[in-house]
Each structure stands twice: as structure tokens, then as C-alpha cells.
Amino acid sequence: MxxxxxxxxxxxxxxxxxxxxxxxxxxxxxxxxxxxxxxxxxxxxxxxxxxxxxxxxxxxxxxxxxxxxxxxxxxxxxxxxxxxxxxxxxxxxxxxxxxxxxxxxxxxxxxxxxxxxxxxxxxxxxxxxxxxxxxxxxxxxxxxxxxxxxxxxxxxxxxxxxxxxxxxxxxxxxxxxxxxxxxxxxxxxxxxxxxxxxxxxxxxxxxxxxxxQKKDNLKNEYVLRLTHDIKSHLAAIQSCLDVVNDQLVGSLNDKQIDLIERARRRTGKCLNFISALLKLTRMKLTGQLDMEYFPVRNVLFNSLATVERTAKEKEISISHQIGEGVDEIYGEPVLVEETLTNILFNAAKYTPEHGKIEVNIKDENEGVLIEVKDNGIGIPQQDLGRIFEEFFRAENARKIEKDGTGLGLSFARQVVERHKGSIWAGNNPEGGSTFSIRLPKRPY
Amino acid sequence: MNPARILIVDDDADITEAMRIVLESKGHTIDAAIDSKDAASRIKSQKPDLIILDVMMSTKSEGFDFARELKKDAKTRDIPILMLTAIKEKTGIDFKPAAGDETWLPVEDFLDKPVKPEQLIEKVESLLK
Incomplete structure (x- = not known):
């Protein structure tokens, strides 16, 4: 009818x-x-x-x-x-x-x-x-x-x-x-x-x-192929540069070392960007997630270990608190870990030396709330609504790091939305910002 | 560290070349194959001490399939495999007993490209022990 x-x-x-x-x-x-x-x-x-x-x-x-x-x-x-x-x-x-x-x-x-x-x-x-x-x-x-x-x-x-x-x-x-x-x-x-x-x-x-939708998928497939190809080329370039840099094929003079180092740094940045784009596009294209029950604390500890070095270099202290009742949630542990790592990396990146990052995981009836609070540069009010958009970077963030991909937070949003959760950010009254992720405990 | 015979299976000749130089600097002998068929015949003629295997060759799973075949065959089962893949992005390696679990991923260890020389040397040496 x-x-x-x-x-x-x-x-x-x-x-x-x-x-x-x-x-x-x-x-x-x-x-x-x-x-x-x-x-x-x-x-x-x-x-x-x-x-x-x-x-x-x-x-x-x-x-x-x-x-x-x-x-x-x-x-x-x-x-x-x-x-x-x-x-x-x-x-x-x-x-x-x-x-x-x-x-x-x-x-x-x-x-x-x-x-x-x-x-x-x-x-x-x-x-x-x-x-x-x-x-x-x-x-x-x-x-x-x-x-x-x-x-x-x-x-x-x-x-x-x-x-x-x-x-x-x-x-x-x-x-x-x-x-x-x-x-x-x-x-x-x-x-x-x-x-x-x-x-x-x-x-x-x-x-x-x-x-x-069809066109969007087609575009994503195209981007996926392209980024994958570019990544292979970049990986090969990087590998060759590493060999030269390590002086495995003969010694280098100072100027040569300097130039090789510059080339390696640029390739590395390019690789980061391409890898982020590849990850995001791959996730947009694959419908199914590998869901399972896993303890949130494991994910947190893995993420903390990943950002530890960056935080130490800037003497930023990271503390964490896991609330009572917080245990397993249902999701893709690797993706959740990467999301949390992204948020933590951002916090470390945009928090000045000797700063402070606090991670708080609270139990809620239907899910868990993960909060990452820092005392860094915060997010300009006019950019708050846009930071989860692809390629968007807040003005003050761009000043601190020129070459950010602008994909980390859109990846995080993609992951959280795939889990039927929510992600949002706000500025703290005393300075710095707080990112919050709410994830459901059970299958939806 | 005793010099070993290492087979690199990758269709990217530039990456293979870079790895060859890194590993040869440590005294290892390198053999290279561009696909699993080529690799199989090389393994037959001379058994390597270690295989470095790229996951993506002509098909998306050629590396995985080849690794499974090697682990099924009694003659090649004991050769350790170092797989080149960004597998950590896709699977819960920190939560599952992934490497060594035959039903899932029959390799001993893995590395993501681009492989850093020091990482490659470290992994190779730990697998040859």
C-alpha cells in the first residue's frame, strides 16, 4: 500500500x-x-x-x-x-x-x-x-x-x-x-x-x-584505497631513510644526518596523518564491530601506558580514579582503548609542562562515564561545537601543534557512536577542559 | 647471537631491501620472496630459521593463509613467523592470547610497518633465541 x-x-x-x-x-x-x-x-x-x-x-x-x-x-x-x-x-x-x-x-x-x-x-x-x-x-x-x-x-x-x-x-x-x-x-x-x-x-x-549513502561509501572506498597505497609508499620511504640514518650503508656527515632527520620527521608526520585517515575510513566502511565484554580498567591502563612517555617528558602528572562498581562493558576493546588514548594524548599535548590530568571513571546504571580532565589551554567557546568534526582543529590547538591531523576526535566520536554512547567536551571554570565519554554496559 | 637464515616474504621490494640491510648488518643471511608461492619453494629448498611475512600481498589474507599452511605442515611448523601487519588496530591483542593461538593467528609475533630498524632487530633476536 x-x-x-x-x-x-x-x-x-x-x-x-x-x-x-x-x-x-x-x-x-x-x-x-x-x-x-x-x-x-x-x-x-x-x-x-x-x-x-x-x-x-x-x-x-x-x-x-x-x-x-x-x-x-x-x-x-x-x-x-x-x-x-x-x-x-x-x-x-x-x-x-x-x-x-x-x-x-x-x-x-x-x-x-x-x-x-x-x-x-x-x-x-x-x-x-x-x-x-x-x-x-x-x-x-x-x-x-x-x-x-x-x-x-x-x-x-x-x-x-x-x-x-x-x-x-x-x-x-x-x-x-x-x-x-x-x-x-x-x-x-x-x-x-x-x-x-x-x-x-x-x-x-x-x-x-x-x-x-552510496556515493559516500564509494568516496570512502576510494579514500581507503588511496590512503592504503600512500601508506605503503611512505612506509617504504621511511624504512629506507631509517637504514641510511642508522649509517648501515656508510657513514654520514653532519649535514647529511640533519637532512635525513628532516626527511624522516616529515615522512613520519605524513604517516601519522595517513594512518589516522585510514583508521577512520576503515571504520566508516566496516559495519560490524568485534564486540565483547571487557574490563574498562584494562583499557584505561593500556591507554595510560601509551601516553606515559609524552606526559613524563612534559612532567605532567596523570592520576586516575575508578569508581565503585565499574567493571566490564560491552564493546570493541581496541577501539575504545584507542579512543581513550586519543583523548589522553590530546590532554597531554595541550596541557603545559607540570600540568595535571585526571581520569575519572564512574559507574552509571546503564553504562560508564569516563571523564578526562586537564588544566591545559581549554577550547575556545566558538570551537566547542566543532571539535569532533573531521579535519577541524581549534585555533589555539593549531598554534601549539601545527601538524595535527584533525582526525583524532572525529575517530573518537565515530567509535563512541558505534557503541551507541556519547562523547562531549567542555571547559572547566578553573581552566582547562574535560572530555566525557559515556558508554553502555550491555548490548543495545 | 648466532647468524641465522631469514626469509622475508613481501611484495614491496623497497621494504625488503631496507630490512635486508638492517638484518645483514647483524650478520644474518637473507632470502627474499615476493609471494607465498615463491616463499614455499624457497622454504622447500632450504629451510629458514625465521620467516618475516607481510600480511597483505596479492590478496588481503594471503599472509594469514600462508602462515596457517606453514603451521599445519609438520616440516615447517617449528619455524617462527614474524608478521608485518597493523594487527593491533583490528584485534584485541592485549586481551586475547593472539600470537600462537592456531585457530586465530598462527604467528609468533608481529610488527607494524614502517618497521623501525631497532625494533626489527629486537623482535628477530627474541624470536631466534
């Missing part, structure tokens, strides 16, 4: 109709009460209250039916939901007609309520179905009016509201029926055509989205 609503949304709408009906039932009972008791309009209240009770049972039945159809594990086809919605609307038309019959027929202005379901069919069902339903509404209303006119069925007079004999006034009947029919068809047409346009647009958007 073509609907602007996906089958899941259609199910939600079917339940929504049931919920709306509860309000309608309450409305019917209240309106009957008010009309009869307060406005002193004579009504066959007994029938109308009975009608409310029947409606309650009917709505419970529909609810059970929906529960049955959408029960866990059962495959719910859009066609089945479509049938239930069609059934609901058809039944509602009939009930509305019966209620109208007991409350004055054509003399009751509540016949305008036929419009609601006309709109609903236009949105929820196909164009053809909405015209069929509109025709059904007109036939039902027409039958009511004409059968009352021909006195085949009794007419309940709304004493105290309209006391004339309008239900037998031909001009009034034909006029009202004509306006009613044209209104219903016009509403059906307007709703259906707007919905159809929306459906069309949605389809186009979905197609565009699929194409964009």
Missing part, C-alpha cells in the same frame, strides 16, 4: 485512532448528558447511552485485535494494518450514522463530523480507498435522510433544538445533502492529493538519501 506512513507509523496511527475513539465515546456521553439535562433538548437518551456502552466494547475489541496483529514476533504486513484501519473507519461511519439517527438525523448539525474520517482516510489510505470511503459516508448519510423522509424509519425530533419538520422539507433535505456530498468529496480530494504529493516527495527524498 502506498502510504506516507511507514508500516510502523501506520501501526501507531491505528492505535492512535483507538485512543481518539475513547475521547469520542466520552464526548458522545457528555454531549448527550448536556443536551438532555442542561439544554433540555429531548433525546432518546437510553439509546444514546447504550450506544456509548456498545462503543466501549467495540473499541476494546479493536484494541485486542491490534494487539493480536502486532504481537511480538508476528510479522505485521502493512496490508493487515490497512484492513484494520479500513474496518475501523467503515464501522465508525455506521456508528456515527446510527447515533445521528437517534439524535435528530438531518436536523442534528453533528453530521459535520463525517468530515473527520474523510480527512483520515485521505491521509492514511490510498487515493482510491479514500474516495470509496467518502462515497460510503455519502450513501450512509443519504440513506438515513431519505429513509427518515420516506418514514421507513422513525425520526427522533430534537425537541428544544429544532422543532420544525425539516426532515420532511424537500428543499432543505436536498440542499443539505448536496452541500454535504460536495463537501465530503472536496475534502477527500484535497486531502488525498496533498497526501499523494507528500508521498511522492518522501519517495524522492528516500531515493536521494540512498544515492547519497
Amino acid at each position: 502506498e502510504s506516507i506512513l511507514q508500516s510502523k507509523n501506520l501501526v501507531q496511527r491505528a492505535y492512535w485512532l483507538i485512543r481518539l475513539r475513547w475521547m469520542a465515546i466520552a464526548g458522545l456521553a457528555t454531549a448527550t448528558f448536556i443536551a438532555n439535562e442542561i439544554l433540555n433538548v429531548s433525546l432518546p437518551v437510553r439509546y444514546l447511552y447504550r450506544m456509548s456502552v456498545i462503543l466501549i466494547f467495540y473499541n476494546f475489541l479493536l484494541y485486542d485485535l491490534m494487539r493480536y496483529v502486532t504481537w511480538k514476533g508476528r510479522t505485521t504486513t502493512p496490508a493487515a494494518i490497512n484492513r484494520i484501519i479500513t474496518f475501523q473507519i467503515t464501522a465508525d461511519w455506521i456508528i456515527l450514522t446510527i447515533i445521528l439517527h437517534f439524535s435528530g438525523g438531518i436536523e442534528n448539525p453533528f453530521y459535520l463530523y463525517f468530515v473527520f474520517h474523510t480527512i483520515l482516510t485521505g491521509v492514511l489510505l490510498s487515493k482510491v480507498q479514500s474516495y470509496i470511503q467518502a462515497t460510503l459516508a455519502i450513501v450512509l448519510f443519504g440513506a438515513l435522510v431519505f429513509l427518515e423522509y420516506l418514514q421507513v424509519i422513525p425520526h427522533y425530533v430534537l425537541t428544544g433544538f429544532l422543532e420544525g419538520v425539516n426532515y420532511r422539507d424537500e428543499l432543505y433535505i436536498f440542499g443539505t445533502f448536496f452541500v454535504f456530498s460536495t463537501t465530503i468529496y472536496a475534502v477527500a480530494y484535497l486531502t488525498a492529493s496533498i497526501s499523494e504529493q507528500l508521498r511522492q516527495q518522501q519517495k524522492e527524498l528516500e531515493e536521494t538519501n540512498t544515492q547519497l
Whole structure:
């Protein structure tokens, strides 16, 4: 079925109709009460209250039916939901007609309520179905009016509201029926055509989205191949330079040593960048992660060991605290370790000598919160929202290290998002910044 | 350290050359192969004391497959393998008994490219002990 609503949304709408009906039932009972008791309009209240009770049972039945159809594990086809919605609307038309019959027929202005379901069919069902339903509404209303006119069925007079004999006034009947029919068809047409346009647009958007994803994948594959190739070349260059630098093929003079050292440094920087890009792209392309349960503390200790030397060189003290209850989490330990290492490296890089880094891991009900707090240069306020973007580097960070890749934090974000966690950063009031990572403990 | 016979299996001739110079400086004899087929015939004609194996050759897993083959064969099982790969990025080496676990990665140790001369010498010497 073509609907602007996906089958899941259609199910939600079917339940929504049931919920709306509860309000309608309450409305019917209240309106009957008010009309009869307060406005002193004579009504066959007994029938109308009975009608409310029947409606309650009917709505419970529909609810059970929906529960049955959408029960866990059962495959719910859009066609089945479509049938239930069609059934609901058809039944509602009939009930509305019966209620109208007991409350004055054509003399009751509540016949305008036929419009609601006309709109609903236009949105929820196909164009053809909405015209069929509109025709059904007109036939039902027409039958009511004409059968009352021909006195085949009794007419309940709304004493105290309209006391004339309008239900037998031909001009009034034909006029009202004509306006009613044209209104219903016009509403059906307007709703259906707007919905159809929306459906069309949605389809186009979905197609565009699929194409964009395909193109993005293609781009990533290209980048992956390219970076992999470049990395091989750089690795070969570096290996050859190392051999020369180590004077394994003859001794070098000071100038030669200096130049080789410069070349090695540049190749090394290039390699770092390419390796980071390779890692990020590879992760974007591979859907599956190698998930397992692992202790967070192991990851922390490995990361701390990796950054130890950098921190020592700058005499930065790193302390850590692991909260009570922090134990295993579910994820890719190597990726989590690399993420934490990236954050720690950043902290060490952008914290001046003799600085301080504190790592705090706290247990939360559903996950763990890892906080890395430093007293370094902080993040300029205007850059806070952008630091996790690819290739973005904060202004003050660029001043400290000219050749950063701008990929470390976007890698971290990629990893955390893959784990259905979250990552964010903020500045501390006393200076420096805090990076926080929240990771779930269990599979999602 | 006794001089050993080392087979380098890598399709990158420049890397092989650099490694050859580093290892020859320590007195080792180097043999080189560009793919697993070439390597297999070289191993047959003269068994090396150590194999340095690149993970990515013509196919993504050629290195792995070749290592598994060598470990299955009783004649070559005892030759230590040093694999050249960035495997640490992809697997949980610090948490799993990876190297030596036959079902997973049948190599004794591994190194990521670019290989630093001092690292290469260190790994090779520890594997030859």
C-alpha cells in the first residue's frame, strides 16, 4: 500500500485512532448528558447511552485485535494494518450514522463530523480507498435522510433544538445533502492529493538519501584505497631513510644526518596523518564491530601506558580514579582503548609542562562515564561545537601543534557512536577542559 | 647471537631491501620472496630459521593463509613467523592470547610497518633465541 506512513507509523496511527475513539465515546456521553439535562433538548437518551456502552466494547475489541496483529514476533504486513484501519473507519461511519439517527438525523448539525474520517482516510489510505470511503459516508448519510423522509424509519425530533419538520422539507433535505456530498468529496480530494504529493516527495527524498549513502561509501572506498597505497609508499620511504640514518650503508656527515632527520620527521608526520585517515575510513566502511565484554580498567591502563612517555617528558602528572562498581562493558576493546588514548594524548599535548590530568571513571546504571580532565589551554567557546568534526582543529590547538591531523576526535566520536554512547567536551571554570565519554554496559 | 637464515616474504621490494640491510648488518643471511608461492619453494629448498611475512600481498589474507599452511605442515611448523601487519588496530591483542593461538593467528609475533630498524632487530633476536 502506498502510504506516507511507514508500516510502523501506520501501526501507531491505528492505535492512535483507538485512543481518539475513547475521547469520542466520552464526548458522545457528555454531549448527550448536556443536551438532555442542561439544554433540555429531548433525546432518546437510553439509546444514546447504550450506544456509548456498545462503543466501549467495540473499541476494546479493536484494541485486542491490534494487539493480536502486532504481537511480538508476528510479522505485521502493512496490508493487515490497512484492513484494520479500513474496518475501523467503515464501522465508525455506521456508528456515527446510527447515533445521528437517534439524535435528530438531518436536523442534528453533528453530521459535520463525517468530515473527520474523510480527512483520515485521505491521509492514511490510498487515493482510491479514500474516495470509496467518502462515497460510503455519502450513501450512509443519504440513506438515513431519505429513509427518515420516506418514514421507513422513525425520526427522533430534537425537541428544544429544532422543532420544525425539516426532515420532511424537500428543499432543505436536498440542499443539505448536496452541500454535504460536495463537501465530503472536496475534502477527500484535497486531502488525498496533498497526501499523494507528500508521498511522492518522501519517495524522492528516500531515493536521494540512498544515492547519497552510496556515493559516500564509494568516496570512502576510494579514500581507503588511496590512503592504503600512500601508506605503503611512505612506509617504504621511511624504512629506507631509517637504514641510511642508522649509517648501515656508510657513514654520514653532519649535514647529511640533519637532512635525513628532516626527511624522516616529515615522512613520519605524513604517516601519522595517513594512518589516522585510514583508521577512520576503515571504520566508516566496516559495519560490524568485534564486540565483547571487557574490563574498562584494562583499557584505561593500556591507554595510560601509551601516553606515559609524552606526559613524563612534559612532567605532567596523570592520576586516575575508578569508581565503585565499574567493571566490564560491552564493546570493541581496541577501539575504545584507542579512543581513550586519543583523548589522553590530546590532554597531554595541550596541557603545559607540570600540568595535571585526571581520569575519572564512574559507574552509571546503564553504562560508564569516563571523564578526562586537564588544566591545559581549554577550547575556545566558538570551537566547542566543532571539535569532533573531521579535519577541524581549534585555533589555539593549531598554534601549539601545527601538524595535527584533525582526525583524532572525529575517530573518537565515530567509535563512541558505534557503541551507541556519547562523547562531549567542555571547559572547566578553573581552566582547562574535560572530555566525557559515556558508554553502555550491555548490548543495545 | 648466532647468524641465522631469514626469509622475508613481501611484495614491496623497497621494504625488503631496507630490512635486508638492517638484518645483514647483524650478520644474518637473507632470502627474499615476493609471494607465498615463491616463499614455499624457497622454504622447500632450504629451510629458514625465521620467516618475516607481510600480511597483505596479492590478496588481503594471503599472509594469514600462508602462515596457517606453514603451521599445519609438520616440516615447517617449528619455524617462527614474524608478521608485518597493523594487527593491533583490528584485534584485541592485549586481551586475547593472539600470537600462537592456531585457530586465530598462527604467528609468533608481529610488527607494524614502517618497521623501525631497532625494533626489527629486537623482535628477530627474541624470536631466534
